Amino acid sequence: xxxxxxxxxxxxxxxxxxxxxxxxxxxxxxxxxxxxxxxxxxxxxxxxxxxxxxxxxxxxxxxxxxxxxxxxxxxxxxxxxxxxxxxxxxxxxxxxxxxxxxxxxxxxxxxxxxxxxxxxxxxxxxxxxxxxxxxxxxxxxxxxxxxxxxxxxxxxxxxxxxxxxxxxxxxxxxxxxxxxxxxxxxxxxxxxxxxxxxxxxxxxxxxxxxxxxxxxxxxxxxxxx
Ligand code: SF4
Numbered sequence: 585x586x587x588x589x590x591x592x593x594x595x596x597x598x599x600x601x602x603x604x605x606x607x608x609x610x611x612x613x614x615x616x617x618x619x620x621x622x623x624x625x626x627x628x629x630x631x632x633x634x635x636x637x638x639x640x641x642x643x644x645x646x647x648x649x650x651x652x653x654x655x656x657x658x659x660x661x662x663x664x665x666x667x668x669x670x671x672x673x674x675x676x677x678x679x680x681x682x683x684x685x686x687x688x689x690x691x692x693x694x695x696x697x698x699x700x701x702x703x704x705x706x707x708x709x710x711x712x713x714x715x716x717x718x719x720x721x722x723x724x725x726x727x728x729x730x731x732x733x734x735x736x737x738x739x740x741x742x743x744x745x746x747x748x749x750x751x752x753x754x755x756x757x758x759x760x761x762x763x764x765x766x767x768x769x770x771x772x773x774x775x776x777x778x779x780x781x782x783x784x785x786x787x788x789x790x791x792x793x794x795x796x797x798x799x800x801x802x803x804x805x806x807x808x809x
Contacts, residue, residue, distance in 0.1 A: 585789065590734055591753045593789040598765040601785055605764035607713055609633065614689040614714045615681070616640050621709050622673055622701040626665045635661055646687045649678035673701025691715045705743065708763075718759040722747045725770025726763065732774060734791025 585593075598605075608629040611617040619639065623632045639660045643649040649657070654671040661667050661674075677699045681687050689710060690696050696707035708721035720726070722743035730736045736749040754762045773780050779792070787793045 585734075585791075585794075587734075587753065590789055590791075594733060594735065594786060595754070595758060595762070597785055597789070598762070598769075602765055602768065605761050605768055607709070607764065608768075610636060612640070614710070615646055617714060618677065618689050618699075618702075618706075618710060619674060621706045622677065623661060623664050623670055625670075625701075625706070631664060635663060643678075646678040646681040649675060650682045652678075670701065676700030677702065689714065691717075693719075704747075708747070712760040712763060716760065718751070718756040720747045720750050720754070720759055720763050722750075723767065724776075725774075726750075726766040728776060729766045729770040729774045732779065732790065732792040733786060 607617075609617065609620040609624060610633045611620050616636070620632050620636055623636070639657075642660070643652060643657075652675055654668070654675050657674050658667055658671040661670055664670060680699050681689065684698070685695065690699075691711065691714070693704070693707050693711065696702050696710055697704065702710075705721045705723055708719040711717040711719040712721065722730075727743055727746055730746055730750060731738070731740070735753070736746050740746045740749050750762070751759065769786075770776075773784050774786075781787060781790075781793050781796070784790070784793070
């Protein structure tokens with residue numbers, strides 16, 4: 585299948601089968617989403633959603649969080665992965681928001697990645713979810729699912745190369761939504777260890793499935809010779 589055809593079919597399938605696709609992180613404003621996305625690195629959204637309500641309640645503004653210490657914040661987030669580093673990042677992020685950005689979450693990559701704990705992936709999530717920009721955040725699910733379906737070539741070995749390839753082929757107006765399509769599909773269907781291919785609606789447009797099916801079909805023939 586040609587790449588353009590694959591993209592068209594995959595996008596059409598998601599549009600029909602997953603018309604609503606949004607982040608599963610709970611938040612009420614850009615500052616809270618930034619906290620949640622920093623906490624979600626190497627951690628599940630479910631776990632983050634359990635710990636954020638008291639954090640949001642006790643540190644409702646960047647100013648208040650900036651006046652706290654990593655030791656205090658650690659107690660709120662001790663059940664996430666890498667709590668020591670993340671506590672330092674959250675306080676550092678709040679200090680920088682107050683000092684350099686008038687306590688507002690910036691809307692562009694250049695400024696976002698200056699914030700402690702914010703890399704390219706987090707910056708893309710913020711740009712797309714908060715500011716509605718065409719930005720593709722490539723996490724472990726997007727990386728894996730894009731490769732399996734065949735949306736990106738095997739030579740795309742880094743998240744950034746996957747991001748560029750997806751951005752080149754997905755219509756700008758659908759980029760933000762496509763990010764959620766791929767994440768949710770990876771989280772619930774195309775899982776890392778055991779993809780649920782038998783119930784997946786993308787079978788016939790999925791490179792991994794078609795290659796596996798071809799191998800399975802050819803194997804008995806070889807044995808019968
Ligand atoms: S067919 Fe299997 S490998 Fe392909 S997208 Fe679906 S679950 Fe993933």
